[in-house]
Amino acid sequence: MFKKLCLALLLLTEMAFAYHTTPEPVQKPAAILKDVMSFLYYKRDYLRLTEDFTGYDASMNKISTAEFFRQFATGNYLPLRLKSNFGGNEYRLYPLNAKVNKDLRSVLKGEGETDYRHFKMEAKPLPGLNYTNINGKVYNQQNTKGKIVVLKCWFIACTTCNAEIPELNNLVNRYRNRKDVLFVSLAFDPKDKLVAFSKKTPFNYAIVPVKESYIAHQLNINEYPTHLIVNKQGLVTKVVNTAHELTVALDHEAAK
Structure with a gap:
């Protein structure tokens, strides 16, 4: 009985630690933001923003999907996919620094604007059917x-x-x-x-x-x-x- 109790407590401790630990990204931001092609490869392999996901702001605060897309559309962030502790898709809005070139910034802004526009079409009637x-x-x-x-x-x-x-x-x-x-x-x-x-x-x-x-x-x-x-x-x-x-x-x- 005591042994089972200890194992249960250990499991709960590990779960609590995992919950409060910031997940690692699937790829280092510097590698993704190296150039446009690096981002496009990352997009192909890891970005699944049309599927259900949990979004976080730059400070790892959980935010709504609408707010996630709104901020992504500003062109100031990379949607950084995280290695989820509990399964499912998780993304953090990673702030772009001054070293990110203007071409990549433009691509990211375009991606964000498109995703946000598409998201805002959801739950509305199709015009002119x-x-x-x-x-x-x-x-x-x-x-x-x-x-x-x-x-x-x-x-x-x-x-x-x-x-x-x-x-x-x-x-x-x-x-x-x-x-x-x-x-x-x-x-x-x-x-x-x-x-x-x-x-x-x-x-x-x-x-x-x-x-x-x-x-x-x-x-x-x-x-x-x-x-x-x-x-x-x-x-x-x-x-x-x-x-x-x-x-x-x-x-x-x-x-x-």
């Missing part, structure tokens, strides 16, 4: 109610948009038995060019021609590709820029 695809099928608020709508914003000449199509086709195929999940793409190319594209390139999304102004001004999107998930209540739940991020977010939404 009234589309007709190249085959004449209509998508609107009435016939998409009670369904998850997965949207891709793109254009034919976008190399990255085209490169991810095979991965997106696999995603559509994985959800082929889910009649409550719709995949719709919004492209600002003319209808005839989109029809020609669809004949040459297998793309399992519905293809909808829209005006570029709709994507840029009503959806407030200026990066391509951009993916949005609209839940069964008609509210945006996630805005992301890669097929991998989309897959993670859709799996989460579809499991609800």
